[in-house]
Amino acid sequence: MSTQFQEAVATKPDGIAIMGHPGDDAFDPLVQSAEAEGILVTSMNVELPNLEQAYGAGGFGYVGPVAHDAGFALASEAVSRGGLKAGDRAMVWGLKSQPGRGVRTVGVLDGLEAAGLTVDYLEIDDATNADPANGVSTFTGYASAHPDLKAIFIDHGNLTSTIPTYMDAAGLEPGSIYAAGFDLSPATVQGVKDGYINLVIDQQQYLQGYLAILQLCLTEKFGFSGLFVNTGGGFVDETNIDVIAPLVDQQIR
Numbered sequence: 001m002s003t004q005f006q007e008a009v010a011t012k013p014d015g016i017a018i019m020g021h022p023g024d025d026a027f028d029p030l031v032q033s034a035e036a037e038g039i040l041v042t043s044m045n046v047e048l049p050n051l052e053q054a055y056g057a058g059g060f061g062y063v064g065p066v067a068h069d070a071g072f073a074l075a076s077e078a079v080s081r082g083g084l085k086a087g088d089r090a091m092v093w094g095l096k097s098q099p100g101r102g103v104r105t106v107g108v109l110d111g112l113e114a115a116g117l118t119v120d121y122l123e124i125d126d127a128t129n130a131d132p133a134n135g136v137s138t139f140t141g142y143a144s145a146h147p148d149l150k151a152i153f154i155d156h157g158n159l160t161s162t163i164p165t166y167m168d169a170a171g172l173e174p175g176s177i178y179a180a181g182f183d184l185s186p187a188t189v190q191g192v193k194d195g196y197i198n199l200v201i202d203q204q205q206y207l208q209g210y211l212a213i214l215q216l217c218l219t220e221k222f223g224f225s226g227l228f229v230n231t232g233g234g235f236v237d238e239t240n241i242d243v244i245a246p247l248v249d250q251q252i253r
Contacts, residue, residue, distance in 0.1 A: 002026050009034050015216030017209075020046035020062075023099030027051060031060075042215045042226065044208040046100050056226040059219030063211040065203050065232025067100070071107020072114075074180055074201050075153065077235055079115045081199060082151060082178035086116030089148050093122045093139075094155030095129070104182075105155045112153070120146070124156055132162040136169045143170040149177055157183030164196040184236060184248050192241045202244070204231040206252045 001022050008016050009030070016034065020027065020043045031041050031051050041055065045064040052060055078084065090112050094105030105121075112119045122142065128135035143149055154160045160181025167174070174195030181188070182201050191197035211229055218224040236244050247253035 002030060005030050005034075009037070009039060012037070013039060014220050015040035015042070015059075017041075017212035017216060018043050018048075020044075020048040021098070021101050023101070024048050024050040025099060031055070040216050040219050042212050042219075044212040045203075045205075047103075048100065052226060052228070059215065059224065059226050061212075061215045061226030061228060063208045063215070063227075063229045063231060065104070065201070066230050067103040068107035068110070069230075070182075070201055070203070070232040071104040071109075071155065072111040073107075073233075074182070074199065074235075075108045075111025075115070078151060078153065078178060078180040078199050079112070079117070081237065082180075084115065084117060084151055084178065087118060088150040089118045089120065089146060090151040090153060091120050091122065091142060091146070091149060092153045092155070093124055093135075093159065094153075095124055096121065097123055108153050108155055117151075124159065128159070129156070132156075132159045133165070135159060135162070136166060139166040140170045143172065151178040151180070154179075154181040156181070157185065157188075160197065160200065161185045161187035161191065164191045164194060167196055184244065184253055186248060189241060189245045189248050192236065192238060193245075195238075198237060200236045201232055202234040202236050202253060204234065204253060207231045 027048055034041055035055055040059050042061045047062055052062055092108050096102040096105040163179050179197050180199040184202055208231055215227055244253050
C-alpha cells in the first residue's frame, strides 16, 4: 500500500483515498509529502489517528469502523447471542501484531476476557493471510487439540468466509461451535445461511469507498474539513441475512 501510494502521488492527482493498514508510522511521512504538494488525502477502513489530527481541518477524514470498539462489540454480541459463559473456551485468530490493523483483534480479546471466557489467541501467519486455504492445518490442529472449543472469532474477512472449509476439515458440524467474524461476501453469506457462520459485523464497505471519494470532492470544491463516519455498527446473522444477501451480490453491502 505504501508503494502504491507513492505511485499515485507521482501522477499528481487532486486527492487520494487510502486504507490505513500500514499504520501511522508508515504513512506519516508519505502523507506529509503529498499534502505539501497540495494533494488531498483521506482514509478508510483502518484509522490513522495521527494524520487525522494533523490534517483533519484540511480534509483528512475517516470512513470505517472504530477498530477496538468493533472488535469489542463483536465479542460482546457473540457472548450474548451465542449463550457463551465464563470459562467457555474461545479461539481468536487475528492480526494483533499489525500496527493500527491489530487494534480490532485486541478489541475482540478484551471483550471475551471481560466476559470471563478462556481465550486462546493465534496470529494469522503470512501464508494464511495471503491465501486462507493455507490455514486449514492450523485450524484443524487447534480444534483437535481442544475438544472443549465453544467459539471461534476470526478477525479477517477472507478467513471468515473460509470458516465452512475450516470446520468441515476439522469434522465440525454447522452450529457445533459459535463462529463469528468480519465482513460480508457471497461466500460468507452462504456460510451464514448454511449455519457455519453465526455472526458477522457488517462494515458497510461500500460506504467506505463512496464516502471517502465524496470527502475528497467536498474538500476540493467547498473546503470541508475531514468527516469521521463509523460504518461498523451493524450485525448480520440468520435473522437478517435474507434481506442483506441480494445487496452483497450487488457489492453494495
